[in-house]
């Protein structure tokens with residue numbers, strides 16, 4: 001059993017989209033997958049409490065378009081202790097982490113549990129600059145782990161042929177990150193996929209899955 005935690009510092013960096021598409025790809029490749037929703041949501045909307053519950057979460061996506069594998073909620077700070085037992089019968093557990101800055105306790109627990117951390121990043125100055133604190137957090141997490149965390153960056157929301165993608169790869173590599181060669185393009189296919197059925201075969205996410213599997217095998 002292997003745990004892939006999809007994480008980043010900030011909200012809105014395509015963590016949920018990536019977790020759901022990667023989970024589908026693993027499932028389509030014949031693996032037994034558990035998708036773990038670990039994001040309790042950000043806004044506690046006192047003025048509109050009906051809207052404060054899990055908007056944009058993997059669980060709500062699954063409620064709208066039932067996924068062909070198991071999906072559970074586990075937004076807890078002791079996920080690193082409970083998930084390995086819950087996921088023991090699966091080949092892969094994919095964790096949709098909350099933004100580290102909003103729910104540090106849960107996000108750190110999801111990194112402690114991980115065999116691989118996948119960090120979706122758009123090739124923009126704002127997102128690339130905010131990757132330095134993530135390295136710092138992972139350094140703290142490594143002190144709590146048996147072995148250092150294997151982590152990789154998945155460049156996503158990339159505009160075709162834009163120089164920004166290569167520049168982001170260079171900047172992130174210089175920061176010390178392993179940047180996957182797979183790139184997820186900025187497309188309506190992904191932007192409109194929340195709450196809809198997913199078929200990952202033949203998409204950039206399936207290429208990313210193959211590359212992460214190889215990365216994990218080499219890191220082990």
Ligand SMILES: Nc1ncnc2c1ncn2[C@@H]1O[C@H](COP(=O)(O)OP(=O)(O)OP(=O)(O)O)[C@@H](O)[C@H]1O
Pocket residue numbers: 010011012013014015016017018039056098099156157158184185186187188190191192193194
């Ligand atoms: N490849 C893509 N192309 C275009 N839009 C995308 C792509 N991936 C994600 N998006 C869009 O970006 C937005 C943020 O994605 P998502 O909800 O997956 O991020 P998140 O990191 O889980 O956010 P939060 O921290 O709020 O949970 C969504 O509107 C989503 O549809």
Ligand SMILES: [Mg+2]
Pocket residue numbers: 015016017039056057096
């Ligand atoms: Mg999310």
